[in-house]
Amino acid sequence: MxxxxxxxxxxxxxxxxxxxxxxxxxxxxxxxxxxxxxxxxxxxxxxxxxxxxxxxxxxxxxxxxxxxxxxxxxxxxxxxxxxxxxxGGTLYSGLEEVLKTLSLSYPLFIVSNCQCGYIECFLEYHKLERYFKGFLCSGQTGKRKGENIKRLMEQYGLEKSIYIGDTQMDYEAAKQAGIEFLYAAYGFGTISDPVPSILSIKELLNYIQ
Structure with missing residues (x-):
């Protein structure tokens, strides 16, 4: 699929x-x-x-x-x-162009373990709301990332998602949700298992398309 x-x-x-x-x-x-x-x-x-x-x-x-x-x-x-x-914060180089291109073919979402209001800071300050269909965070649900990925997929009727993250916790959350994972190796963390990875956000276009 x-x-x-x-x-x-x-x-x-x-x-x-x-x-x-x-x-x-x-x-x-x-x-x-x-x-x-x-x-x-x-x-x-x-x-x-x-x-x-x-x-x-x-x-x-x-x-x-x-x-x-x-x-x-x-x-x-x-x-x-x-x-x-x-x-605001510091966007990774080329981010908006990547989001713009991907959003033409896929609905995009964010799931984070952050508090309420944090994702909105990212979206609103950098004017990126138009590229995303929705988001969910632990501040909204009281749940951790794996549960929130599953909840978001149920909410939007998603069946074959990929989760992109940079830490072992992200990898474990994707496994818990039963979906594909891609390691953002340019980020903060490391992954103990061999998994597909990208070295910049720009590489995502070649991986996905």
Missing amino acids: KRDSIIFDLDGTLWDSSKQIAKSWNQTLQKKFPDVHKEITQNDVMGIMGMVTEDIARTLFPDLEIERAMAITNTICEEECIHLRKI
Whole structure:
């Protein structure tokens, strides 16, 4: 059966907002949580990309009670969206042309483990809404990526999707959903198993078409 849709991860696949997020998180910590003496680096952000909020909280603030760690993480993520709506992130080179071309032949979607509002920051700031038919995130459902891929496919009546992502978690999510996976090797993570890969978003056109 021919593929009937393409589902993307966001961070490390379509854009890199790690520098902007690190700056926003540090500003929020200094302003609202001055007793938390922690400097979050861009590498820290890249290391937690793709995690759900609870996992981010446990990773960034391992010495705090989980309730406080979650409260801080929820706050810095809320402020992050305000920040990103103003400045956006860094799109991978050639992204819009790739999306424009693919959207002529396939419906495009995004599934991410992010909070509500984050995907909208990406779409609205960079004016990419017209290329995507829909999206789903863990902030909307409380579910992890594999379940959300399945839920999105059911919602839109998709039968033969491919998921494109850059981390082991993305690969495992695609396996859980029972769909094809393509590794965005230019992103943040690594994959333990041998899987098909691309070295730039531009290579996606040759792989798909």
